[in-house]
Amino acid sequence: MKIGGFQKLSLIDYPGKVSCIVFTIGCNFRCPYCYVPQLVLPEQIKKLKEIPITEIFSFLQKNKGLNEAVVITGGEPTLQPDLPEFIRRVKAMGYLVALETNGTNFEMLKNLIEEKLVDYVEMDIKNKLDFEKYNLTVGSVLTEEMFENIKKSIKFLLKRNLPHEFRTTLVKEFHEIDDVIEIAKAIKGSEVYYLQNFKADVEIIGGKKLTPMDEETLKEIVKEVSNFIRVVRR
Numbered sequence: 001m002k003i004g005g006f007q008k009l010s011l012i013d014y015p016g017k018v019s020c021i022v023f024t025i026g027c028n029f030r031c032p033y034c035y036v037p038q039l040v041l042p043e044q045i046k047k048l049k050e051i052p053i054t055e056i057f058s059f060l061q062k063n064k065g066l067n068e069a070v071v072i073t074g075g076e077p078t079l080q081p082d083l084p085e086f087i088r089r090v091k092a093m094g095y096l097v098a099l100e101t102n103g104t105n106f107e108m109l110k111n112l113i114e115e116k117l118v119d120y121v122e123m124d125i126k127n128k129l130d131f132e133k134y135n136l137t138v139g140s141v142l143t144e145e146m147f148e149n150i151k152k153s154i155k156f157l158l159k160r161n162l163p164h165e166f167r168t169t170l171v172k173e174f175h176e177i178d179d180v181i182e183i184a185k186a187i188k189g190s191e192v193y194y195l196q197n198f199k200a201d202v203e204i205i206g207g208k209k210l211t212p213m214d215e216e217t218l219k220e221i222v223k224e225v226s227n228f229i230r231v232v233r234r
């Protein structure tokens with residue numbers, strides 16, 4: 001596992017639990033609004049100091065009982081071939097595990113769920129399920145295979161009785177109200193859909209200036225989308 005960040009305490013990243021967060025290195029997307037270019041761009045990854053896995057397990061050993069869950073995010077964690085082995089060790093210590101994913105590695109996601117290695121899945125849906133639109137939103141690196149996997153991951157999560165959430169980061173340059181309604185229709189049946197507005201004050205991958213949704217449009221989106229699914233704004 002290539003780990004590029006470790007946050008020892010979070011009260012918000014695993015619903016109702018005290019958690020810590022492991023950030024894996026590397027991603028197959030290049031979302032122009034990505035907040036973690038240091039975990040995504042090869043030239044920035046080179047400068048990153050990797051965190052030894054022993055450090056994570058030593059923390060988990062010492063904090064058993066205080067900390068209840070481990071949230072694994074990235075980058076894209078499912079690109080790490082030894083992710084299942086890492087999670088097996090974490091679960092053997094009694095921790096709950098949440099996985100944040102972009103859904104492009106359907107096989108790994110399915111296997112992790114079938115092996116009951118994850119307790120909660122948070123999947124990003126970048127845009128409505130239209131190849132061209134999705135491709136633009138992820139930095140023009142989308143392949144047909146990735147796109148099919150994303151659709152399979154959504155369907156699989158909707159079918160399984162596993163706590164999960166779908167979420168979308170809204171950026172004015174990439175999302176229209178109708179796009180978000182289309183996403184909501186595609187995930188209808190899921191318990192909750194989280195919408196978060198792009199923050200303009202952080203370093204992002206593209207370096208281009210992007211714009212958060214204005215409040216009025218956001219309210220309109222929430223109103224429309226609530227016809228299909230319970231929406232929570234973050």
Ligand code: SF4
Pocket residue numbers: 027028029030031033034035036040074075076102
């Ligand atoms: S926002 Fe996009 S590029 Fe950044 S880590 Fe997530 S999927 Fe990868």
